[in-house]
Amino acid sequence: MAALPDTPAQDPEQEPAQAVPPDNAEAFRLQCAAIEEAARLAAAGGPAEAVARHKERGKLTARERISLLLDPATPFLEIGRLAAHGVYDEPVPAAGIVTGVGSVGGRLVMIMANDATVKGGTYYPLTVKKQIRAQQVARENALPCVYLVDSGGAFLPHQEDIFPDAHHFGAIFRNIAEMSALGLPQIAAVMGSCTAGGAYIPAMADETVIVRGTGTIFLGGPQLVQAATGVVVEAETLGGADVHTRRSAVADHLAEDDVEALFLVRAILARAPAPPLPGPDLPPEPPLSPASEIAGLIPASPRQRLPAREILARLIDGGRLDEYRARYARTIICGTAAIEGYRVGVLMNDGVLYAESAQKAANFIELCCQRGVPLLFLHNISGFMVGEEYEAGGIARHGAKLVNAVATAAVPKLSLLVGGSYGAGNYAMCGRAFGPRLMAMWPNARTSVMGGEQAATVLGLVREGQLAKAGRTFDAEERARFEAPIRAAYERSSHPLHAAARLWVDAVIEPEETRAFLALALAMAKGGPKGETRFGVFRM
Incomplete structure (x- = not known):
């Protein structure tokens, strides 16, 4: 793509160490403000009333679940925290799912936790994309996967962007099967609703935990059963923990609450042979300057x-x-x-x-x-x-x-x-x-495909050529009005x-x-x- 010529770098022996201008640091901090606010909103999850209802049911939030699952005082490398920010007509913080890599029992694990405080944990197109990306990272780095499931399934108004294509919802289940076949443990804990196609996550996992009273699994929820058959049935009766640990065997382990479920997940991971965390090739050193x-x-x-x-x-x-x-x-x-x-x-x-x-x-x-x-x-x-x-x-x-x-x-x-x-x-x-x-x-x-200034100049020249063919001039004032929104659009999108x-x-x-x-x-x-x-x- 178009680029302006640049001056070659100086010889390193002649390149003096640069001071740190305070105006640069101040300008950088200003650039961080919008990103920090977006990250704060993502970490907060859904609206306060949704979080309150979630906790009233005795459930931990997605991030609390992850924190309890991880080894104490170990880092969590979050993937896609800013996903879906400003993309949809309504807020969908972190695309309704928290994903990232952390240490569980001394081994690195990919964790995917639905956030039921965000639209009931339903899947938007970017929720699907984010979970598939997390699975891709897990596969490429040979990481076990833990699915902390609490989701109402697909967000139906966006179904055509979620359901039928190669990289839509079905790819999540295919990835579970393929990673299990590669010997990468796939562990699920059902800690809330698990509906429709989403039921295949615990059903396809190597081992599954379900929480009594809050965890439910069904291909067709109570509303669909009533619509299809006319039968009115309660969620717990249709697909609760007792059903799936006593009768269906869709789930393998019963937990009384979220904390016990996370303990059971840690125990399941501990049973699989864990390769030691790869150490560095050389003794670590700090950089030359901080x-x-x-x-x-x-x-x-x-x-x-x-x-x-x-x-x-x-x-x-x-x-x-x-x-x-x-x-x-x-x-x-x-x-x-x-x-x-x-x-x-x-x-x-x-x-x-x-x-x-x-x-x-x-x-x-x-x-x-x-x-x-x-x-x-x-x-x-x-x-x-x-x-x-x-x-x-x-x-x-x-x-x-x-x-x-x-x-x-x-x-x-x-x-x-x-x-x-x-x-x-x-x-x-x-x-x-x-x-x-x-x-x-x-x-x-x-x-972006090119810088905003370049894009505005290129499109301005194209416009100038079009006007010239029509016998019109493109004066400086008109050019400025034409180019300004192009620069602004490129700044937003880049x-x-x-x-x-x-x-x-x-x-x-x-x-x-x-x-x-x-x-x-x-x-x-x-x-x-x-x-x-x-x-x-x-x-x-």
Whole structure:
């Protein structure tokens, strides 16, 4: 995609350490405000009256359940906290389901907990997408799955976007079957309603717990039974805990309350052989400078250059990067480093991508795949260089080498947007379509097909050409009126909150959280299945 030419980075020996301007830090904090508020709303769950009714029934909230299930004082890597924010006509905090990775009995587990305070835990399209994404992360990293079920099934007004397609509701059940076949434990605890197609979650799990008095499982709920047969039946009689532990055997274990159910889930997981958590390759070290300084290094204006090497020094152990081709194609930084002791191959943009940048990065990916080193892509890219000289030089062909290498690399890939991530540059740096194990953004990052300024200029030129053909001029005032809403629309749609709400990224994290996020991701990847890389044809 279109990009403006960039100045090559200075030689690292001549690059002085930068101070931390307070105005940068202040501007960064302002960018965080909307994201922090959205995260607060997601964590709160449904409206206060719905939470109160939930607790009156003797039930814990989804997040309380997760907290009790996890080993004490261990982190929870939440996936999709901002999902569905502002997407639907009504609020659907966290898309009505809490998903993430945590430690249970000393092993990493993927947890998926319906939030019944949000629309009764019913599934919106993004609820389905979020749960399938959580299952994908579990499969890629060989994690057991725990389903804390409390859901009214599909949200019927959106049924055509939930039910029939390949990546809709049915994919959840297919994933359970396939992961069980791979030997990844699938454990369900029914802690509320479990209706219609959702009943297949506990029915297909390896083992299922149900809570007396609150847990129910039925393919057809009382209303459907009455509509279909005319018979009036109570939910507990139709599909309560006694029915399913005494008569149907849909559930295996009876719990008297949520706390006992979570205890039983921990006991079930403890019976399965648990591989030890993968330790780091090297002794962990702090970065050269504290990560708390990164916010002050991010320019207040997106027109200013992001100091790539200064940021790297605050992310990797000891600030040490074993750099690959350090003096060649300086607009992309490639090298091997460690994060909390876990080895990783780092690719970070420091300018626009030229043909030689693409070739250098593709060669570096080949080396990492040969050596089994995971890859970390740090996006700060406006795109590939454009212009007559570069097109004639085959930049599309050289860029395709990098895209090919990224697509077919079988080592674990992680993706973090630290600045802009635009157009084909997003693809070349392992955007969502290229299978990163986890993908996150910083609050200052932006992503779209091109920058808003570029889009407004391009569409303005198109409009100018149309008017010229009609014999009209396009004066400065009219151009400004035409371009302003385009810039505004691109700013909204490229914002991290917009991306996270649609699950284009797994999380929006702050720079200070980045090392912990990446270390857990690298630990998961180290314990996951190993693939063999087979590259496609590189056109020479």
